[in-house]
Each structure stands twice: as structure tokens, then as C-alpha cells.
Amino acid sequence: MRTILICFSLLCCLNFTYAKKTHSISGTVxxxxxxxxxxxxxxxTKLQKGTATDKYGKFNLDNIPNGEHLLEISxxxxxxxxxxxxxxxxxxxxSILMDEEIEKLDEVVVSGDAERSTKLKSAITVEVVNSEFIDKNRGGSLMQSLNKIGGISSIEIGSGQSKPVIRGLGFNRVLVAEKGLKHEGQQWGADHGLEIxxxxxxxxxxxxxPSSLGFGSDAMGGVIHIKRNYFPAKNSLHGEASTSYMTNNHSLSGSVQFEKRTNHFxxxxxxxxxKYGDYRVPTDHVNVYDFVVPLHKxxxxxxxxxxxxxxxxTGYLGENFHSVFYISNYNAKxxxxxxxxxxxxxxxxxxAYDASNSDIDKPLQEVNHLKVTNETTLKLGEHELQLLLGYQKNIRKEKGDYVNHGYMPPQYPKELDIPSDLERKFDKDFYAIKLSDKFKAKHHQLEFGLDANLQKNNIGGWGFIIPNFTQYNIGAFALDSYTLNKNLKLKAGLRYDYGHIDIEEYTDWFTSPTEGNNRGNLTRVESLKKGYHNVSGSVGLVYTKDAWTLKTNVGNSFRMPIAKELAANGVNYHYFRYERGNRDLSPERSFQWDVTAEWENNIWLIEFSPFANYFPNYIYLNPTSEFDNLYGAGNQIFNYTQSKVFRYGGELHLHKTLFxxxxxxxxxxxVKSRQLSGEKKDYGLPFSPPFSTNLSAKYNFNSFNCFKKSYFSVDFRYTAKQTDIVPPEKVTDSYQLINLGMGTNLRFGRYKAQVNLQVKNLFDTKYYNHTNFYRLIDLPEQGRNFLASVKFTF
Incomplete structure (x- = not known):
């Protein structure tokens, strides 16, 4: 740790003068x-230098070194x-001429060549979206806003919570990163959403x-990487104010932002x-495990x-050195x-509940997520050194009235040093560091790096599902992009990981019968210390010529078992089941082959992205024929186990511009999954999304006076019946949805207002999403929802 601190201090204090002759670029837009x-x-972008044109459209950039550079003009x-x-x-x-913008290819676009360049950095399939895409497809959570991307779905947990699913894989198999570092909350829980x-x-x-090479364990199914793609121009002030409203649950949101940059600071x-209320569904009752529950309005x-x-x-932005600190706090109830x-x-x-649709009563959850990160970059000739540091504090409380089961006392003990309404508490401290060096060597674009993280987890409350644990991971990686010729690049990488988990013993706070007609506090989980290591690698090719882009990649990835899989031993109050971990689980490994074939001209875009992957030891929660009447209140027992799994599937994207x-x-x-061994041999995997297709027609209007980029869109989504289930799952019927969208940009000089309107589930269709948490109790998705959003920028 002392060595790391010394290296960071040197990076922050170093003044580097690049002794190469420089010149200026000036012009008119x-x-x-x-x-x-x-x-x-x-x-x-390469120099992280920028400016803005004056009132005459003129600009000037000084201290530009000799060589080729890319100017981004926006x-x-x-x-x-x-x-x-x-x-x-x-x-x-x-001299630069700019055209007024008429959007193409939906909003899954950053900016022409920049978006294409991002996709070509990897041999696996990559999608890029920006804030404008999110504004036009806004949902109750970030993942709901991304559902329009092919291969992306979400596990819904309510109107404001959801979890990412990439090609049928979710939970700890999909990693969410922000500005290069893993976002670490309580993602192991089915009812735990993203704190974003x-x-x-x-x-x-x-x-x-599989993206384990750059991100380590948990990235075997893919990565949702939230990035900052630009810094503002020098001596500029930028701000925005946004608001949105949704009719289904009367959700009202507002956000204000400002950003000021001087020459370097x-x-x-x-x-x-x-704030939102109870959401509405197109039914007047649901069946909660054979019990009919009427719904008020x-x-x-x-x-x-x-x-x-x-x-x-805040931070410092220099020509060859920059360091920015980010602090955020997310609080939700x-x-x-x-x-x-x-x-x-x-x-x-x-x-009592029906008296108000806006009150937040028990049972409830309270989540607070504090995140402090630093990004420091130093350019030394051809080398770009980057150091990422992060600290996260996640506190999650689940509150509800005390309910005894098993040998728990019928009345809550007054002497117990735990609030009577605190079912469970999870308190996590997470520390992360990542150091990398990117540089060119002839035809090679190389990156070497080290990363490490440490997390300490403490629990509280009168309920129990997982014990206290401490875990650390260390990894080293090397990535290479080798230019074979002007059209063909070879992508390869290698990574070594070591992880260690230390699980503490857990003993019940209440007594139970023991041998000899005695009573005592039983040990629910015994202490456990285990280490895991793995070598991952991948090799791929990227070919581009004229309208064609062809990519293929073969690689393997790794995930160490999490504490819940190793040591769970309690009732899951959301699933009405008793879950038991398996301390003998081995690390999960995956081998995958990806292909992307894309052809694009001014009128057509055709993209096909098939994949196939194999797990020799996939970890899953298997229902048994046993019931726990002592500690599980008679609920069915589910055990964590492993089996061989083969998966395949893909996405097809077609786009045509007319007139x-x-x-x-x-x-x-x-996506198709098949278990090749174990008790559920020949079955698929739970929560596997069925086949779906989204057909969209969008008309872009010509600019008129202050109205710019106006559009009207109609989406038709067809989702097939899902019969490939794992008992006790139920078959999910097919459904069709129609969504509408419209919007415009109003521009007054340098000021802009972006207005978007949506109608989701236009015909108030009653349907079930197979990846939804509440599908298990026959609860349909949200009914018709009108959404309006406005964003002012200056």
C-alpha cells in the first residue's frame, strides 16, 4: 500500500514538459x-485540448505538436x-462548414466516426448510447431506459428498481462499471437495484x-460501462435543468447541473x-401463491x-496531465x-395501505450509496499512464414488522440490541485501485495493467440470509491490438486473477432445542476461508473495408463464487423460499465465441451478432423436494449447485432510411440455454428471455424556425411465448406492445430545450415479462404510461 501511495503522489506532483516544437490551429466555423x-x-480528444468559437465563428488552439490530429467539431x-x-x-x-442535423439510425449513436471507433476497439459486440438516447427512451430506472438495445433486458423489481441482463445473464455475471471502476453494491440480491x-x-x-480481461471477475456475461466521453472547452460554463413526469405512478423528477472550466481547472x-407513487397494472387482482389478492384501483x-x-x-486538466475527483451520494427509499x-x-x-398511493410504508428498503473516485492520467511521449482510485460505502436496510418463525420467540425481546423493525441490514465498504499503461510499439497498440479491490461486508437485523464476510481480488492483464494491414487487426489479451473470501461464523440470536433436552444458540454458518485463481485469455480479429465490418472473438472468463452462493442459510422473504449455500462450489468458468458482421451505407445498416458459450460449472439455485419447518416456516428448500450449461443466440439489426x-x-x-448435467439436465436456465423483435418507424421533420430535430416514432414489440422453463417457473405467454414517441429541440441562440413525449403500452396490454421478479406471483407489467420530459441546456 505504501508503494501505491508513493506512485500516486509522484503522478499527482509530476510536471512534464514535452520538448517537441508546437504550432497553432486557427479557423472559422x-x-x-x-x-x-x-x-x-x-x-x-488525444490532447484533451479544446476551445469554443467567438461571436464571429473564429477559434484558435495553441501548442499543438506536429503530426496528425482529429478535430471534433460539435x-x-x-x-x-x-x-x-x-x-x-x-x-x-x-475553414469548417457545418450542416444542420437530421438524425439517422435511432439514437444508439455517439457521433459518426467516434462511435464507430469505439466499436472497433473490441472484437466482441459493443453498443454505444448517449444521454440523448436515454432522454428519448426514459423509464423508471437506468436499465428500463436501455431495454431498446438488442440483447439487453432487465430483471424488474418494481417501478423504480431493476437489474441488468445481457443475453440472458444477470446478477453477478454482468458487471456495471462507472468511469473505469466496478460499481459495487448488493447486486447479489434479486430485489436489489442499481444505485445509479x-x-x-x-x-x-x-x-x-466475456469482458473479464479488462474488468475481472463478474464480467463474464458482459459490462455496462458508464463513461464520461468529453470535458468542456476551456473558459466555458455549461448547465442544464431537467424534469420529467410519468402518469402511471405519478413519478415527478427534477435534476439541475452546472459545470465550469477555466484554462486548466x-x-x-x-x-x-x-418521487413516485404506487404503480398501476392492467388487472384488479393477482394470485400470490394460490391466494387471491384484490388491488385497489x-x-x-x-x-x-x-x-x-x-x-x-473537480480537477485539473492539463495538456499531458489531468486529475479529476468525483463524489456522489445516492439515497433511496x-x-x-x-x-x-x-x-x-x-x-x-x-x-390501511389503500388509504394513500404515495405513502412509503413497511415493508420497505432504504439504500444509501456513497462513491468517491479519482481519475489521474499522465502522458509521457507515446505512453499514457492512468491511475483509478475508488471508495464506495453501501448501506442497505430492509424494514418490516417482526414475524417469528422456527424457534424465534413469539414476542420480540425488548432487551435485544436490534430495532424491532429492522429485518436485515447490509453494510459494505469497497476499496478499488487500477493502474494501466497504454502505448504504441510499431504496429502494436498495447495496454498493461494491475487492479485490486477489497470489500468488507457486515450484516444486521433479526433476519438472516448471508453472514459477514471479507473479500479481496487482485488481477494483472495485458491487451494488444496488432495492425496486420490497413483493413485487418488482431486483438488479443491475457489476464491472471486471484481472489480470496473470508466468511465469518454466524450464530442465531435466539435459542433452539439441542441434544439432551437443552437449549442453545445454534450455529447457522461455520467460518470459511477459500482462495481462487484463474488465467483468462482471448483472441479476435477485426476486419474493415468499405461498407463492411467483420469481427470474431474466442475467449474464456472467470467468476469466483459469492458469499450468498457459498454460505446462504435462511428465508428469502421475497421469493417465499429457504435458500442454502454450498461451501464446495468451484469457480465458474465460461468459454465463448462471438461474431459480428456489419454492412452499412447511406441507406442501409445490416448487423448480425451471433454467439455461443459453454459453462463447465454454471452455478444456480436448484429447487428440492424438501421443506424447512424449523427455520424456514415450511418454505421449500433451494440449494446452490453446479452443472454444465451450453448457451447460444444472437441479435439481428436492420435499418433503412427512406426519402x-x-x-x-x-x-x-x-437466447437458448441448455443444462447438460445435474438434476435439471435438459432444462434451460431460469429467467431466460424469450425471442423478441422490435420494429420501429421514425419520421424526422425538417427544421422550422426554432424547432430542430423534431421527430415522431412508432414502436411495435413482439415477444414470443417462453416455454423453455425450469420448474417451478411457469410458461410465459407471448405479447405485443405498441409505444409512441415524439419530440423536438427548441433553440434560441446558445440556449436549447429538448422536449420528449412517450406513450408506453399504448393499449394497456396485460402481459408478463419472463425476466421480471414479480412474474412468479402472476403480477403483470405496468399498464399504459404517458411520459413527458424537458431538458434545458445553456
């Missing part, structure tokens, strides 16, 4: 009508340009497939607030919630559906 455009951002309402320029021992003057403020998202890269902040009792987030960042939580859904006071204004898009996805 005009519209196609030869009108000067003030306020245009001119940015050189302004609201105009197409972003990527212009290649060459400095050859002299100053350069350029979607208003603060600039850019997201979705990596479909940066400071910014954001505050977000969200079709609302789900106690699914209201609130969320308050704060973000702050939301209710659990009152009739589907606890051990006895019949004992619910419906009238320069009409975009037609089709995105289809398919």
Missing part, C-alpha cells in the same frame, strides 16, 4: 449558408464533425460477452430528486418511493409490494 456560428466546441442542432488535420512544422488555418442516477449519464458502452455539480400496494442524489467533481413480502401474505391490512426523413428499424434477439 460557418453554416452552409455562410453564417458564422458562435459557441461551437472545437476539441482534440454544436447543438448541427451534425458533429470529425476532421483530420496534419501539423507539419507550421501553423494551420482551416440516470440523469448523470453522458455515455454508455455495452459490452456483450474544472468544477461541477448535480442534484437530482425523484389496479394499484400495487406500497410500491411508492423516492430518490435523492448529489454529485460533485421505496416500498415492497405489501402482499408479496414476508412469511404470511394473507395478514395484510389492505385498507431522407423516414427511418425503419428492426432489432431481433434470441
Amino acid at each position: 460557418k453554416s452552409r449558408y455562410k453564417e458564422a456560428i458562435p459557441g461551437v466546441s472545437i476539441y482534440i 454544436f447543438i442542432g448541427y451534425k458533429t464533425l470529425i476532421k483530420k488535420i496534419t501539423i507539419n512544422h507550421t501553423d494551420l488555418d482551416v 442516477d440516470q440523469f448523470d449519464v453522458q455515455n454508455i458502452e455495452v459490452l456483450k460477452g 474544472l468544477v461541477g455539480a448535480r442534484a437530482t430528486g425523484i 389496479n394499484h400495487l400496494r406500497n410500491t411508492a418511493g423516492q430518490e435523492y442524489n448529489f454529485h460533485f467533481h 421505496s416500498g415492497f409490494f405489501a402482499n408479496a413480502h414476508g412469511l404470511e401474505p394473507r395478514k395484510v391490512d389492505n385498507e 431522407d426523413h423516414l427511418d425503419l428499424t428492426s432489432i431481433s434477439e434470441y
Whole structure:
């Protein structure tokens, strides 16, 4: 640790002067009508230098070294340009013409060449979306806003909570990263959502497939990487104010942000607030395990919630050195559906809950997630050194009235030093560090890195599911992109991981009968210390020529068992089941083959992305014929076990532009799983998404006065019947949905207002999402929902 601190201090204190002759770039930016455009951002990503045009459309950038550079020229309402320029021992003057923007290819786009460049960095399938895509497809959570991407779905836990699923894999097989570091909460729980403020998202890269090389354990199914893709121009001030409203649960949200940059210093902040009520479903009753539960005015009792987030960042941005600190705090409180939580859904006071649709009553969850990170980059010639440091504090409390089961006392003991309404508490401290070096060596683009993390988890409350544990992971990796010729690149990587988990013994706070007619506090979990190691690797090819892009990749990935899989021993109050861990589980490994074939011209885009992968020891929760009447209140016992699993599937993306204004898009996805061994041999995997296709037609209107980028869209989504189930799962019927969208940008000089309207589930269709948590109790998805959002920027 002392060595790490010394290295970081040297990075932060080092002043590096690059002794190469430099020159200036100046020029003028005009519209196609030869009108000067003030306020245009001119940015050189490689140098992290930028400026803005003055009121005459003129700009100047000093201290630019000799060689080739890419200028990114962007302004609201105009197409972003990527212009290649060459400095050859002299100053350069350029003239730039910008076209007004008419959007193409939906909003799964960053900016032309920049988005394409991001996709070509990896041999696996990559999708890139920006904040505009999220604004136009906003849902109750970040993952609900990303569901339109092929191969991406979510496990829904209510109106404000969801978990990512990539090609049928979720939980600890999909890693969420923010600015290069793993986001670590309590993602092992089926009812634990992401602690992410979607208003603060600039850019997201979705990596479909094994990504352990760059991110380590938990990335075997893919990565949702939330990134910052630009810094503001020098001597600029930027701000935005956003608000949105949803009719289904009367969700009202607001977010304000500002960012100020001088020549080298940066400071910014954001505050977000969200409040919503019980959400509505298109049915007047649900069946909770053969018990009929009537719903008052079709609302789900106690699914209201609130969320308050704060973000702050500041740092230094130099030509060859930058260091930025980010601080955020996410705080949320939301209710659990009152009739589907606890051990006895019949004992619910419906009238009390039905008195208000906005109150947050018990059972409920309270989550606070503090995150402090630092990103420091130093450029030394051809080398780019980066150090990422992070600390996260996640506190999650589940509250509900005391319910005894097994040998727990019928009345809550007054002398017990635990609040009587605290079912469970999870308190996690997470420390992370990542150090990498990127550089070029002839035809090689190389990256070497080290990363490590440590997490300490403490539990509380009168309920029990997992014990206290401490875990650390260390990894080293090497990545290479070798240019074989101008059209073909070889991508390869190698990684070594070591992980260790230390699980503490857990003893009941209440007594139970023991041998000899005595009573005592039974040990539910014995202490356990285990270490795991693995070598992962991948090799792939990327071929580009004219309209074609072809990618293929073969690789393996690794995931060490988590504490819940090793040592769970308690009732899951959300699933009405008793879960038992398996301390003999081996590390999970996956071998995968990915292919991407893309052809694109000005009218067509055709992209096909098949995959196949094999798990020799997939970890899953297997239902047994046993019932626990002593500690599980008679609930069925589920044991963690392992089996061989083979999976295959893919996505097909078709897009055509007609008459320069009409975009037609089709995105289809398919996943098939099969267990090859174990008690569930020849079955699939639970929560596997069925085949689905989304057909979209979007008309882009010409700009008129202050109205820019106006559009109207119709989406038709077909989802097939899911019969490939694992008992006790039930078959999910097929369904069809129609969604509408429309919006425009209003521009007044340098000020802009982005307005978006949506109608989701236009015909109030009653349907079941096979990846939804509540599907197990026959609870349908949300009914018709009108959404309106406005974002002001300046």
C-alpha cells in the first residue's frame, strides 16, 4: 500500500514538459449558408485540448505538436464533425462548414466516426448510447431506459428498481462499471437495484460477452460501462435543468447541473430528486401463491418511493496531465409490494395501505450509496499512464414488522440490541485501485495493467440470509491490438486473477432445542476461508473495408463464487423460499465465441451478432423436494449447485432510411440455454428471455424556425411465448406492445430545450415479462404510461 501511495503522489506532483516544437490551429466555423456560428466546441480528444468559437465563428488552439490530429467539431442542432488535420512544422488555418442535423439510425449513436471507433476497439459486440438516447427512451430506472438495445433486458423489481441482463445473464455475471471502476453494491440480491442516477449519464458502452480481461471477475456475461466521453472547452460554463413526469405512478423528477472550466481547472455539480407513487397494472387482482389478492384501483400496494442524489467533481486538466475527483451520494427509499413480502401474505391490512398511493410504508428498503473516485492520467511521449482510485460505502436496510418463525420467540425481546423493525441490514465498504499503461510499439497498440479491490461486508437485523464476510481480488492483464494491414487487426489479451473470501461464523440470536433436552444458540454458518485463481485469455480479429465490418472473438472468463452462493442459510422473504449455500462450489468458468458482421451505407445498416458459450460449472439455485419447518416456516428448500450449461443466440439489426426523413428499424434477439448435467439436465436456465423483435418507424421533420430535430416514432414489440422453463417457473405467454414517441429541440441562440413525449403500452396490454421478479406471483407489467420530459441546456 505504501508503494501505491508513493506512485500516486509522484503522478499527482509530476510536471512534464514535452520538448517537441508546437504550432497553432486557427479557423472559422460557418453554416452552409455562410453564417458564422458562435459557441461551437472545437476539441482534440488525444490532447484533451479544446476551445469554443467567438461571436464571429473564429477559434484558435495553441501548442499543438506536429503530426496528425482529429478535430471534433460539435454544436447543438448541427451534425458533429470529425476532421483530420496534419501539423507539419507550421501553423494551420482551416475553414469548417457545418450542416444542420437530421438524425439517422435511432439514437444508439455517439457521433459518426467516434462511435464507430469505439466499436472497433473490441472484437466482441459493443453498443454505444448517449444521454440523448436515454432522454428519448426514459423509464423508471437506468436499465428500463436501455431495454431498446438488442440483447439487453432487465430483471424488474418494481417501478423504480431493476437489474441488468445481457443475453440472458444477470446478477453477478454482468458487471456495471462507472468511469473505469466496478460499481459495487448488493447486486447479489434479486430485489436489489442499481444505485445509479440516470440523469448523470453522458455515455454508455455495452459490452456483450466475456469482458473479464479488462474488468475481472463478474464480467463474464458482459459490462455496462458508464463513461464520461468529453470535458468542456476551456473558459466555458455549461448547465442544464431537467424534469420529467410519468402518469402511471405519478413519478415527478427534477435534476439541475452546472459545470465550469477555466484554462486548466474544472468544477461541477448535480442534484437530482425523484418521487413516485404506487404503480398501476392492467388487472384488479393477482394470485400470490394460490391466494387471491384484490388491488385497489389496479394499484400495487406500497410500491411508492423516492430518490435523492448529489454529485460533485473537480480537477485539473492539463495538456499531458489531468486529475479529476468525483463524489456522489445516492439515497433511496421505496416500498415492497405489501402482499408479496414476508412469511404470511394473507395478514395484510389492505385498507390501511389503500388509504394513500404515495405513502412509503413497511415493508420497505432504504439504500444509501456513497462513491468517491479519482481519475489521474499522465502522458509521457507515446505512453499514457492512468491511475483509478475508488471508495464506495453501501448501506442497505430492509424494514418490516417482526414475524417469528422456527424457534424465534413469539414476542420480540425488548432487551435485544436490534430495532424491532429492522429485518436485515447490509453494510459494505469497497476499496478499488487500477493502474494501466497504454502505448504504441510499431504496429502494436498495447495496454498493461494491475487492479485490486477489497470489500468488507457486515450484516444486521433479526433476519438472516448471508453472514459477514471479507473479500479481496487482485488481477494483472495485458491487451494488444496488432495492425496486420490497413483493413485487418488482431486483438488479443491475457489476464491472471486471484481472489480470496473470508466468511465469518454466524450464530442465531435466539435459542433452539439441542441434544439432551437443552437449549442453545445454534450455529447457522461455520467460518470459511477459500482462495481462487484463474488465467483468462482471448483472441479476435477485426476486419474493415468499405461498407463492411467483420469481427470474431474466442475467449474464456472467470467468476469466483459469492458469499450468498457459498454460505446462504435462511428465508428469502421475497421469493417465499429457504435458500442454502454450498461451501464446495468451484469457480465458474465460461468459454465463448462471438461474431459480428456489419454492412452499412447511406441507406442501409445490416448487423448480425451471433454467439455461443459453454459453462463447465454454471452455478444456480436448484429447487428440492424438501421443506424447512424449523427455520424456514415450511418454505421449500433451494440449494446452490453446479452443472454444465451450453448457451447460444444472437441479435439481428436492420435499418433503412427512406426519402431522407423516414427511418425503419428492426432489432431481433434470441437466447437458448441448455443444462447438460445435474438434476435439471435438459432444462434451460431460469429467467431466460424469450425471442423478441422490435420494429420501429421514425419520421424526422425538417427544421422550422426554432424547432430542430423534431421527430415522431412508432414502436411495435413482439415477444414470443417462453416455454423453455425450469420448474417451478411457469410458461410465459407471448405479447405485443405498441409505444409512441415524439419530440423536438427548441433553440434560441446558445440556449436549447429538448422536449420528449412517450406513450408506453399504448393499449394497456396485460402481459408478463419472463425476466421480471414479480412474474412468479402472476403480477403483470405496468399498464399504459404517458411520459413527458424537458431538458434545458445553456
